[in-house]
Amino acid sequence: MSMTLQSDEELFSAIADPSRRRVLDLLVSNGAASAWRLADHVPFSRQAVSKHLVVLDEAGLVSRRKQGREVLYQVDPDRLHQATRAMADLAAQWDRRLNAIKRLAEAAHAESRNQAAIPREPESLSTKERT
Amino acid sequence: MESLMVEREILIEAPAEVVWRTITEPDQMVLWFADRVDLVAEPGAHGSMHFGEHGGPVVVEIVDPPTRFSFRWNHPGEEEPTAGNSMLVEFTLTPEGEERTRLRVSESGHELHHWSDVEKQRYADDHRGGWATHLDRLANLLAERP
Numbered sequence: 001m002s003m004t005l006q007s008d009e010e011l012f013s014a015i016a017d018p019s020r021r022r023v024l025d026l027l028v029s030n031g032a033a034s035a036w037r038l039a040d041h042v043p044f045s046r047q048a049v050s051k052h053l054v055v056l057d058e059a060g061l062v063s064r065r066k067q068g069r070e071v072l073y074q075v076d077p078d079r080l081h082q083a084t085r086a087m088a089d090l091a092a093q094w095d096r097r098l099n100a101i102k103r104l105a106e107a108a109h110a111e112s113r114n115q116a117a118i119p120r121e122p123e124s125l126s127t128k129e130r131t
Numbered sequence: 132m133e134s135l136m137v138e139r140e141i142l143i144e145a146p147a148e149v150v151w152r153t154i155t156e157p158d159q160m161v162l163w164f165a166d167r168v169d170l171v172a173e174p175g176a177h178g179s180m181h182f183g184e185h186g187g188p189v190v191v192e193i194v195d196p197p198t199r200f201s202f203r204w205n206h207p208g209e210e211e212p213t214a215g216n217s218m219l220v221e222f223t224l225t226p227e228g229e230e231r232t233r234l235r236v237s238e239s240g241h242e243l244h245h246w247s248d249v250e251k252q253r254y255a256d257d258h259r260g261g262w263a264t265h266l267d268r269l270a271n272l273l274a275e276r277p
Contacts, residue, residue: 108149108152
């Protein structure tokens with residue numbers, strides 16, 4: 001359980017950065033590519049691309065292989081699917097919180113409206129009426 | 132410039148002031164959010180939130196009652212949340228009549244540090260649907276590949 005949590009956190013922080021998502025995006029649409037090739041298509045340096053690839057690699061989102069003198073990176077489909085699911089989970093989590101806020105706020109509002117509509121009777125009077 | 136991870140909204144049958152108290156008062160926040168909340172809704176205030184054994188620091192950003200409330204957290208990180216390491220949670224309350232409020236929440240990612248404004252704008256335009264949609268698209272593209 002805690003292992004899953006840990007790897008989800010790693011996955012999350014890997015995809016939280018838009019530049020890394022840009023790199024992922026390129027790898028998905030173009031297939032395997034080297035850091036050099038990727039750097040031609042992004043507005044940041046090859047060094048930055050390499051750093052992003054390291055993080056993506058550690059999160060398991062990309063895998064690397066050597067081809068000649070180049071290192072090629074490609075997307076891991078299973079891990080990407082897991083990332084997609086993590087995003088759906090995040091949305092579901094906020095939906096649960098929003099629903100809880102709705103219940104709380106509507107209950108508080110109903111309560112304050114009732115209090116305004118029925119002025120509270122003095123304690124002694126209501127006790128007398130009940131007996 | 133933040134990158135949107137998720138955006139959700141809900142319609143609540145209560146005035147914005149009531150919704151505002153629900154989302155900003157710690158004794159209410161423990162009912163819908165974290166197990167322990169130590170937070171004052173003031174701009175720049177440092178606090179914390181805990182979920183069972185997990186949790187960490189929170190920094191309040193915008194407090195504009197009863198329409199905007201935002202804070203930064205890097206759950207489950209322990210470091211002080213800053214623009215570079217954290218997620219920004221933003222609540223927007225829009226009154227729709229006297230007794231109805233539309234509540235929108237967004238959670239967004241890290242800032243784009245080294246892009247020019249034009250590049251940031253282009254990226255934002257490309258990803259207007261949010262990251263979840265973007266990932267769906269990625270997954271679809273991937274599925275189409277041989």
